[in-house]
Amino acid sequence: MTQPFTQSDFMRRALSVSKNALPECRPNPPVGCVLVEQGHIVSEGFTQAIGGNHAEVEALNIFAGDTTKVTAYVTLEPCSFVGRTPACARTLVESGIKRVVVAMLDPDPRNNGKGIAILRDAGVEVEIGLCEQEVSEFLLPYLGQS
Numbered sequence: 001m002t003q004p005f006t007q008s009d010f011m012r013r014a015l016s017v018s019k020n021a022l023p024e025c026r027p028n029p030p031v032g033c034v035l036v037e038q039g040h041i042v043s044e045g046f047t048q049a050i051g052g053n054h055a056e057v058e059a060l061n062i063f064a065g066d067t068t069k070v071t072a073y074v075t076l077e078p079c080s081f082v083g084r085t086p087a088c089a090r091t092l093v094e095s096g097i098k099r100v101v102v103a104m105l106d107p108d109p110r111n112n113g114k115g116i117a118i119l120r121d122a123g124v125e126v127e128i129g130l131c132e133q134e135v136s137e138f139l140l141p142y143l144g145q146s
Contacts, residue, residue, distance in 0.1 A: 010036050010073045011103055011131040013044070015138060018055065018075050021046040029142040031055040031076045035063050035097075042070065054079065056088040060095050071099040075135045076143075077106040077128075080114035089118035099125045103135035107143055 018032030025031075025047040033055035035043040042065065045058025053061065056078055063070070078088035078100070092100060100119055105128065106112055119126050 005039055007073070007101060008131055010034055010041065010071075011075070011101065012134070013041060014055075014073045014075050015103070015131065015135055017044045017046050018138070019046075021048070021055070024049040026050070026142075028054075029076060029139055031074065031139075033059040033072055033074045035059050035067075035070045035072055037065065037070045051084045054085055054088050057085070057091055060091065067096040068098055070097055071101060072097050073101045073130075075103045076139060077102050077104065077111060077113075078115040078119070079106070080111050080118050087115075087118070089115035093119060093122040093124060097124065099127075101127045101130050103130055104128075104132045104139065 014032040014034045017034060018030045021030035028047050028050060031047045031054060033045045034041050043059045043063035045055045047055050048058060056072060056074060072092060078092055080087050080089045116126055
């Protein structure tokens with residue numbers, strides 16, 4: 001009998017997926033996102049080349065089902081500002097997702113906590129810090145350069 005997947009398993013998968021973003025995503029950080037419904041991964045995405053979709057948008061674009069029953073596991077706090085792409089936090093809200101699990105806050109002062117605030121203000125349940133140590137060890141060298 002197989003063991004059920006844990007939340008940590010889903011975040012570790014998002015971390016694994018994020019590595020597919022390199023090196024094309026630079027100078028943006030390599031972020032991964034997995035969408036999970038009823039204990040199963042239903043979609044995955046990672047940051048695309050500069051000007052392309054971020055991880056959350058990639059995962060949402062692939063998924064064709066009802067997002068209200070989906071949890072998004074994201075390695076880095078969804079962005080709150082519009083740059084070359086729309087704000088991922090707003091895209092998640094507009095998608096109808098009701099729960100987002102984030103490994104670490106974005107240290108970029110343009111975002112730091114603001115993406116979480118957008119989600120929470122819209123009634124999305126947010127959990128922060130799952131697998132934070134593992135994710136931050138990978139992501140920190142890529143942050144602050146976007």
